[in-house]
Amino acid sequence: MEKRISRKITVILAVLLVVFAIGGNGTASIVKASEQQVRNVIFMIPDGFSSAYATNYRLYKGKESIMDSMLVGMHRTNSANSAVTDSAAAGTAMATGVKTNNGMISMSPDGKKLRTILQASKSAGKSAGLVATSTITYATPAVFASHVTSRANEAEIAPQYLENDVDVLLGGGKKYFPDQLLNQAKEDGYRIVFERKGLTYARKSKKLLGLFSEEGMAAELDRKRTKEPSLVEMTEMALNILSQNKKGFFVMIEGSQIDWAGHANDPAWAMKDIEAFEQAVEKAVDFAKKDKHTLVVIAGDHDNGGMSVGGYGEYAAKIDLLRQVKATGNYMATQLNEDKSNIKEVVKKYTAIDLADEEVKKIKAASVPSMAINEVVSKRALVGWTTNQHTGVDIPVYAFGPGSELFKGLIDNTDLPKRMAKAMNIQLIQGK
Structure with missing residues (x-):
């Protein structure tokens, strides 16, 4: 009798193990309980991206994107003072778990500094990185490692990255890093590169600062006319360097130009930069599959442009x-x-x-x-637009790897960093 009960318990535990091994990718694989521990989080933000962009991209590609099978839910995007957020307030919520007013970078509406998921990761002994195709000091990357009352203060944001010891910084914005700051970065152990070919020699670096343009980097459609690396190349290098830390890492990787395409109502620009972002996602997922201790979370910060699928009076899409x-x-x-x-x-x-x-x-x-x-x-x-600014619609959330089930359903943007912290078993507590 006891043997029969013991056998039943063993079967039940085995079934539960398989169930919990089913991540956001919808594919079952038997994973030991010890392998469910999350050491690394790769947070990927396609700025300005919404379900309309996802649908149009699927049509553009001609088949499902790698993200489609990873869809787990949606998130609400309103800021503290508006139903329609900007990137600063949206990013602050996604980095700190606290709503703030439009334009503010990881500071509460009453001006208090907010602890970020990146800072919490560093406190836990992990490495950290920021990758973007905008200036690296732009609103979305800025919220993870700086605190200013206005997103326009990019010159104040840059030195805070060194103060917060962000191990990898890759993007545009060289103009915000004067010689004095670059010299400080060298003293702090950063390898500094300014062109794509510089990444080739940076693989064994412990810390890396890559500034590939004076301001924002080029759109993917126009990148071939520059000496800039692609988003997937920057992603690969960031993962290579950050993964040297056995305690793990947190990295935010932004497809910044999707948002800029939305502001310009440029559908080809948007689709090509989503394609570049998808290549970076594929690199991140491949890393997570091999590592087995990495959680990949993907969520746009807001919609931009009010893009439609079809339009101009036709029931069609071209x-x-x-x-x-x-x-x-x-x-x-x-x-x-x-x-x-x-x-x-x-x-x-x-x-x-x-x-x-x-x-x-x-x-x-x-x-x-x-x-x-x-x-x-x-x-x-036949791609319609309602505006050249942001809108307030809910945004898709995608996840892959251990902990992906934490992001299911309709959640708030403030839930994203809280659940990442829970997955990594680190403390994201404001005021400490």
């Missing part, structure tokens, strides 16, 4: 047209001559679109030619 676009609207506008007499030729060269005379007139008369070009491309692809 996203495949965007695969022929070879430059952003911003870049195309720089190729127009002074009297804009070459509009047809430029648009044809970079989009394969033969403009109608009315479209040429509209672009020529526009005060911002790039926006007019983007409107033409959007209309041809």
Whole structure:
């Protein structure tokens, strides 16, 4: 009798083990209980991304993205003082677990500094990194390792990264790191690189500061015209360096340009930068699969542009047209001559679109030619936009690896860092 009961208990425990081994990827694999411990968190933020972007990208790609199978829930994005957040307030909630006002960087509405998930990870002996295709001092990366009342104070944000001992910093924004700060970084043990090829020699570095442009990095559509690395190359290097710490790491990796594409209402820019972000996600997931102690969490901070799937009165989508676009609207506008007499030729060269005379007139008369070009491309692809600013819709949450079940359902953006801290068994307590 006792043997039969013991056998039943063993079977039940085995079933439970399999159930808990099913992460957000929906694939079962038998994992020992000890392997469920989360040492590393890779937090990936496709800035400005929403379900409409996800759907359009699936159509653009022609099949499911790697993220589709990892979908676990949604999160609410409102800030402390608005139903529509900006990146500073959204990022603060996602880094600290506390709502703040638009424009504030990891400070409460009454001006108190808020402890971040990155700082909590460092206190636990882990390494930490920030990767972005914007300036590395821009709102989203800034919230994880700095505290300022205004996101515009990027020159004040940069030195705080060194004060908080962020081990890996990769992105744009060289203008915010004067020689004095770069010299301090060298003294603090950072290897400093300014071009893509510099990453080749940085693999064995303990600390790395990569500043690949004066301001924001190039859109993925335009990157081939620069000496900048891709997001996946920066991701690979960050993971390589941070994983040297046996106590683990926390890293935030942002696809910043998705948001900028939304502000520009540029659908091709958006799709190409989602593609670049997906490649970085694939690299992160591959790392997590091999490591078995890594949690990957993906969540946009807010929607941008109010993108639609289909539009302009047609029950259709023609996203495949965007695969022929070879430059952003911003870049195309720089190729127009002074009297804009070459509009047809430029648009044809970079989009394969033969403009109608009315479209040429509209672009020529526009005060911002790039926006007019983007409107033409959007209309041809049947991608609608409601604004060139943020909206307040709920945002998809994706997760992979041990702890992914913590992010299921409709949660708040403030829940994200709290649940990461729980997964890593570290303390994210404000005021301490």
